[in-house]
Each structure stands twice: as structure tokens, then as C-alpha cells.
Amino acid sequence: MRPALSITEPKQSLGAVAYREIYRRIMTLDFEPGQRLEEKRLMAQLGIGRTPIREALMHLSDDFMVESHPKAAVIVRPITIQNTRATFAALKVLEAGVVELAMRQEISAMLPELEAANHAVKAAIARMDIIELVEANSRFHHAFARCSLNEYIVNCLHKVRCETNRLAYLSYGNEIDPDRSLQTHYRSVIREHDTIIETLKKRDENRLKKTILQHVNTFQQRIIRYMAS
Amino acid sequence: MRPALSITEPKQSLGAVAYREIYRRIMTLDFEPGQRLEEKRLMAQLGIGRTPIREALMHLSDDFMVESHPKAAVIVRPITIQNTRATFAALKVLEAGVVELAMRQEISAMLPELEAANHAVKAAIARMDIIELVEANSRFHHAFARCSLNEYIVNCLHKVRCETNRLAYLSYGNEIDPDRSLQTHYRSVIREHDTIIETLKKRDENRLKKTILQHVNTFQQRIIRYMAS
DNA sequence: TTAAATATATACTTGACATATATTGTATGG
DNA sequence: CCATACAATATATGTCAAGTATATATTTAA
Numbered sequence: 001m002r003p004a005l006s007i008t009e010p011k012q013s014l015g016a017v018a019y020r021e022i023y024r025r026i027m028t029l030d031f032e033p034g035q036r037l038e039e040k041r042l043m044a045q046l047g048i049g050r051t052p053i054r055e056a057l058m059h060l061s062d063d064f065m066v067e068s069h070p071k072a073a074v075i076v077r078p079i080t081i082q083n084t085r086a087t088f089a090a091l092k093v094l095e096a097g098v099v100e101l102a103m104r105q106e107i108s109a110m111l112p113e114l115e116a117a118n119h120a121v122k123a124a125i126a127r128m129d130i131i132e133l134v135e136a137n138s139r140f141h142h143a144f145a146r147c148s149l150n151e152y153i154v155n156c157l158h159k160v161r162c163e164t165n166r167l168a169y170l171s172y173g174n175e176i177d178p179d180r181s182l183q184t185h186y187r188s189v190i191r192e193h194d195t196i197i198e199t200l201k202k203r204d205e206n207r208l209k210k211t212i213l214q215h216v217n218t219f220q221q222r223i224i225r226y227m228a229s
Numbered sequence: 230m231r232p233a234l235s236i237t238e239p240k241q242s243l244g245a246v247a248y249r250e251i252y253r254r255i256m257t258l259d260f261e262p263g264q265r266l267e268e269k270r271l272m273a274q275l276g277i278g279r280t281p282i283r284e285a286l287m288h289l290s291d292d293f294m295v296e297s298h299p300k301a302a303v304i305v306r307p308i309t310i311q312n313t314r315a316t317f318a319a320l321k322v323l324e325a326g327v328v329e330l331a332m333r334q335e336i337s338a339m340l341p342e343l344e345a346a347n348h349a350v351k352a353a354i355a356r357m358d359i360i361e362l363v364e365a366n367s368r369f370h371h372a373f374a375r376c377s378l379n380e381y382i383v384n385c386l387h388k389v390r391c392e393t394n395r396l397a398y399l400s401y402g403n404e405i406d407p408d409r410s411l412q413t414h415y416r417s418v419i420r421e422h423d424t425i426i427e428t429l430k431k432r433d434e435n436r437l438k439k440t441i442l443q444h445v446n447t448f449q450q451r452i453i454r455y456m457a458s
Numbered sequence: 459t460t461a462a463a464t465a466t467a468t469a470c471t472t473g474a475c476a477t478a479t480a481t482t483g484t485a486t487g488g
Numbered sequence: 489c490c491a492t493a494c495a496a497t498a499t500a501t502g503t504c505a506a507g508t509a510t511a512t513a514t515t516t517a518a
Contacts, residue, residue: 011511013299013469038500049471054501058284062291064380070242071478071501089330090381097322151293152319156385240478242502267467278504283468300468300511464515471508482497488490 014048018056021046026065026076027165028131029173033078037066063159065166079166081227087163088220092213094145094157099209102147102200111201113143118193125186134168140193147200164219171226188218243277247285250275255294255305256394257360258402262307266295292388294395308395310456316392317449321442323374323386328438331376331429340430342372347422354415363397369422376429393448400455417447 022042025031042053061068068074077083120136138161145157172182192215199208251271254260271282290297297303306312349365367390374386401411421444428437 015469040500051470055287058287059291062288064384069479072480073500086379086381089377090326090379093322093326093329093382097319097326100322101318148318150315150319152315152385152389153322155293155388156381159384160381244502269467278502280503298512301513302467460518462515462517464513466513467510468512469508469510471506473505475504476502478499478501480497480499482495484493484495486491486493488492 014052015055015059018042018046018048018052019059022056022060023065023162026060027134027162027169029166029169031076033076035076037074037076063162065162077163079170083163084167084223084227087160087167088216088223090156090160091164091216094153094160095212095216096209097153098145098148098157099205099212101150101153103203103205103208105147105149107147107149107200110143110147111197113146114140114197114200117143118197121193122190125190130169130172133172134165137168137189138165144196144200167223167226168219171222185218185222189215192218243281244284244288247271247275247277247281248288251285251289252294252391255289256363256391256398258395258398260305262305264305266303266305292391294391306392308399312392313396313452313456316389316396317445317452319385319389320393320445323382323389324441324445325438326382327374327377327386328434328441330379330382332432332434332437334376334378336376336378336429339372339376340426342375343369343426343429346372347426350422351419354419359398359401362401363394366397366418367394373425373429396452396455397448400451414447414451418444421447 022031022037031037037057039050039053039057042048042057043050046053057066057068057074060066061074065077066074067077117136117140121133121140124130124133124136141161142154142158145154148154192211195211196208196215199211251260251266260266266286268279268282268286271277271286272279275282286295286297286303289295290303294306295303296306346365346369350362350369353359353362353365370390371383371387374383377383421440424440425437425444428440
């Protein structure tokens with residue numbers, strides 16, 4: 001039996017702590033795209049030794065959040081048109097795959113998490129808390145991905161989501177579209193999330209796939225408009 | 230200008246060396262599923278320090294080739310029915326995705342590599358060199374995945390392929406089906422590979438997708454028969 | 459069978475060294 | 489005088505070694 005402490009603090013490794021913290025700073029653009037991440041600096045900033053820092057950087061590299069240039073430098077991955085295109089292309093393939101797989105699985109265990117995340121998204125929008133919005137939205141899509149019960153797909157979507165989260169921070173921080181306002185966008189997101197849960201419960205494969213792809217498009221159009229501006 | 234040595238030996242890091250060597254031993258079932266991999270042992274066996282060994286084990290864990298039990302042990306990932314099912318499910322989603330993406334890309338640069346790997350597969354079959362067969366087949370499918378020009382998909386398929394390679398070694402090492410012989414299986418593989426290249430060149434999306442999924446099925450059926458025996 | 463004590467391997471730290479890369483500085487040629 | 493190429497330097501990374509603390513697994517005892 002583990003001590004009660006473990007319930008709230010699963011005694012995560014320092015490597016995991018470093019990953020989370022650097023991840024957060026990259027996501028929130030505190031560490032800007034292209035910026036160099038030096039081990040010594042990170043050690044000082046996070047108060048953590050070199051071993052877990054290097055471990056975290058390796059994992060971030062696996063997740064395509066940083067680029068590793070051996071013997072030279074680790075830099076925050078630049079945001080480019082090409083990368084963004086590839087991100088959305090992968091997103092469509094994988095989310096559609098989730099739908100196909102989820103329809104052949106028992107997924108009732110995932111629903112509470114999905115609905116909790118959905119609720120958190122709505123609350124964050126109501127409070128206009130962008131950081132929490134992106135994180136709750138990330139949890140929602142992670143829970144959705146897990147409906148595939150396929151660790152490969154879940155893992156790959158995690159990496160794609162690292163990038164979409166960064167894009168979300170980028171675009172939500174700026175009002176970019178005078179016609180179709182941010183509020184209108186949020187309403188679309190909420191409506192689509194609700195529809196996703198609804199069709200998932202009904203196991204309506206065609207409508208679910210259509211909704212998911214539309215949901216990706218809703219976001220993609222926003223990003224395209226952002227990058228064009 | 231780099232020394233001539235770099236052309237053949239790109240001066241890979243010891244971490245990469247360790248990864249490759251442990252990967253090879255897992256793939257060839259020299260390290261058996263479930264077997265524990267101790268750092269000290271690996272250090273002695275490979276003559277490499279602890280840092281790159283740990284780095285390699287982390288990457289192998291990312292690739293689902295080993296399971297990491299923090300503070301306890303790293304073990305070679307067991308081969309189970311469930312994992313195998315998930316592997317093939319992901320394979321079908323991702324390979325179909327590759328087809329969709331490849332059809333909208335300029336992929337002529339990938340064709341030489343595809344054809345070279347295909348040739349190597351045929352040669353390995355002719356020589357009945359199972360190790361080279363699996364590796365050449367792996368290169369073929371890696372080249373095919375790269376036709377998507379999508380690093381997320383390529384990366385995910387790499388992980389899936391780690392598992393399918395292991396399954397291939399497992400099944401090719403044993404004659405398991407008296408009716409449908411190993412030679413018949415090889416002939417199917419060769420025919421399907423040829424068709425894949427052919428339809429890729431012709432950009433015949435429907436036929437390519439059909440062929441790829443059939444190719445996956447050809448292998449899956451063999452594995453199912455193997456596991457049933 | 460459960461619980462306590464022990465042993466071992468991992469997670470992490472510190473310090474050090476070699477090397478590859480980037481940077482600076484120098485020299486040569488246009 | 490400027491630009492290019494080359495040489496020297498500095499710095500950060502890759503790797504090793506040794507040691508500490510701790511968590512897990514194992515053994516022992518109850």
C-alpha cells in the first residue's frame with residue numbers, strides 16, 4: 001500500500017517535472033519558436049540536475065516540440081507553414097482513424113473523462129481563461145483519442161496535439177478576424193464538442209466522422225486566417 | 230569539409246549505437262519478450278557507459294519496444310494478442326492515411342529507395358535470408374511511409390513497424406501452415422510490393438489503398454495462424 | 459498469510475574530460 | 489577596401505566515473 005501522499009502527488013520523476021515545465025513554457029510561447037534551450041540555463045531556471053534536463057529534452061524532441069542538433073544545440077521548433085500543413089493533415093487521418101476504431105470498442109469508461117473535459121472547456125471559455133481553455137481542450141481530445149483503445153494512435157495524436165496547442169495559444173491570444181469573431185469561434189467549438197460526445201454515445205459513425213473532420217476544419221481555418229494576417 | 234570517414238560512418242552517438250544494438254537483439258528475439266534489461270548488464274555487454282545506455286532504453290520505451298517500470302525494471306515488451314490486434318489496427322489506419330497523403334504530394338524522389346528496398350526483399354527471399362528479409366521489408370515500408378511527406382505518420386509507423394518486425398521474425402522462423410506454404414506467402418508479398426510501386430507511380434489511389442490493406446491482411450492472417458498454433 | 463528487514467537497481471547529483479560546433483580572429487586574394 | 493577562406497579559440501554537448509538516496513523486489517520473520 002502506498003502512502004496517502006501518493007494519491008495527490010504520484011511522486012513523479014524529476015525528468016517528468018522538467019518535461020512538464022519546459023513543455024508548458026514552449027506551449028505558452030514563453031520559450032519562443034527558434035529559441036535555443038541550453039542545458040545549463042535550464043538547470044539553473046528549474047533547479048534540476050543535468051540528467052533529468054537532458055531526459056526531458058529528449059522526450060520533447062520525440063514529441064517534435066524541439067529540434068535537436070547534435071553537439072550543437074536544442075532549439076524550440078519553429079512554426080512554419082509546412083509544419084502546420086503536415087500537422088493538420090496528420091490530424092485528419094488520425095482523428096478519422098479514432099472514429100473507426102472507437103466504433104468497434106467498448107468505450108463507456110472514457111465518457112466521464114470526455115464530459116469532464118468538455119465541461120472544463122466551457123467553463124474556461126466563460127471565464128475567458130485561455131491557458132485553461134487550451135489545456136482542457138487538450139484533455140478533451142486526449143480522452144477522445146483514447147476511445148480508440150490504441151496506444152499507437154493515442155501516442156501519435158499526443159504529438160500532433162503538442163503542435164496544435166501551441167497554434168491555439170498563438171491564435172487565441174490575438175483577435176484576427178473582425179467578421180467571424182472569437183466568440184463565434186468558441187460557440188462552434190462548444191457545439192462541435194457536444195455533437196462529438198452525442199454521436200459517440202449513439203455510435204453514429206458517419207456523423208461522428210463528419211463532425212470530427214469539421215471540428216478540425218473549424219480550427220484549421222482559424223489558423224490559416226491567423227497565419228495569413 | 231568533413232573527413233571521408235564521415236561518409237560511411239556519420240559518427241553516430243553512442244546512444245544511437247546502443248539503441249541500434251539493443252533494438253536488433255530485441256527484434257531478432259535474442260532478447261526475449263518479457264526479459265529484463267539491466268543497465269549494468271547492457272553496459273558490460275555493449276562496452277558503453279551508463280548515460281547512452283539509459284538514453285537508448287528511453288527511446289526504446291518511446292517506441293513501445295520495452296516497458297519501463299520506474300525505479301524497478303525495464304523489460305522487453307511482451308507479445309500479446311491484444312497488443313498484436315492494436316498493432317494491426319493502427320497499421321491499417323496509418324497505411325491508408327499514407328495513401329491519401331501520398332496522392333497529393335510529389336513523391337518521385339522516394340521511388341528509387343522504394344525500388345531498391347523492393348529489390349533487396351526479393352534477393353533476401355531468394356537467398357532465404359530471414360534477417361535481411363525483415364530488414365529490407367522494413368526499409369520498403371519506411372520508404373512507402375515517407376511518401377506521405379508527413380513526419381507524424383512516418384514516426385508512428387516506425388513504432389508500429391518495430392512490432393511487426395518482431396512478429397515477422399517470430400513467424401518466419403517457423404513453418405506454421407502446411408497448406409499455404411511459406412513460399413506461397415513470399416510470392417504474395419513480392420506480388421503486392423510490385424503492385425504497390427506500380428499503383429503508386431500511376432497514382433491509382435483506390436487500387437493502391439486496396440492493395441496496401443490486402444498486404445497488411447496477408448501478413449496479419451499469417452500472424453493469426455502463427456499465434457493460433 | 460502477513461509484515462518487517464534486507465538487498466539491489468534505479469534516479470539523481472556532482473565533477474570531470476574530450477570533442478564537435480560555433481565564433482572569433484587572421485590572412486590572403488580580388 | 490571588402491570579401492572569402494582559413495586558422496585559432498571558446499563554449500556546450502556527449503560521455504564517463506563515482507557516489508548518494510530511494511523505491512522496488514526479495515528474503516526473513518512472525
